[in-house]
Amino acid sequence: MNERNTKQREIILQTITCSNDHPTMNEIMEKVKEKDEGIGQATIYRNVNKLVASGKVRKLPISLDNVRYDDNSTPHDHLVCVRCGQIIDLYDNNYVNDKERLEKEYSFKISGVSTIYEGVCANCQSNIEKR
Numbered sequence: 001m002n003e004r005n006t007k008q009r010e011i012i013l014q015t016i017t018c019s020n021d022h023p024t025m026n027e028i029m030e031k032v033k034e035k036d037e038g039i040g041q042a043t044i045y046r047n048v049n050k051l052v053a054s055g056k057v058r059k060l061p062i063s064l065d066n067v068r069y070d071d072n073s074t075p076h077d078h079l080v081c082v083r084c085g086q087i088i089d090l091y092d093n094n095y096v097n098d099k100e101r102l103e104k105e106y107s108f109k110i111s112g113v114s115t116i117y118e119g120v121c122a123n124c125q126s127n128i129e130k131r
């Protein structure tokens with residue numbers, strides 16, 4: 001790992017951390033290029049996947065064509081608004097209890113969880129009522 005690579009990876013991690021929450025790969029690419037035009041798409045792609053593999057960044061496959069990245073590695077779930085696409089972090093879960101129960105029940109070693117609740121956010125609900 002040379003100095004240039006380390007610097008690039010830092011820029012990429014910083015970009016995800018400073019994004020307004022859960023950016024897509026395209027958004028990450030655009031922002032990284034604003035900071036350093038010399039970083040190619042393949043490099044960004046590779047580094048984001050490395051950050052995911054090392055657990056620094058979480059990958060959120062909300063749907064096939066909507067994959068988001070999350071720099072918050074604390075276990076949490078997500079509420080996703082189907083109208084505006086807003087993603088809300090949810091820390092109120094029974095992950096620990098469920099993990100033990102499910103591991104026993106299915107003899108499966110769980111390494112992480114990502115539950116996505118779909119629905120309509122408060123903002124969109126009041127917009128619907130106003131109409």
Ligand SMILES: [Zn+2]
Pocket residue numbers: 081082083084085086120121122123124125
């Ligand atoms: Zn909404």
Ligand SMILES: [Zn+2]
Pocket residue numbers: 022070072076077078088089
């Ligand atoms: Zn999140």
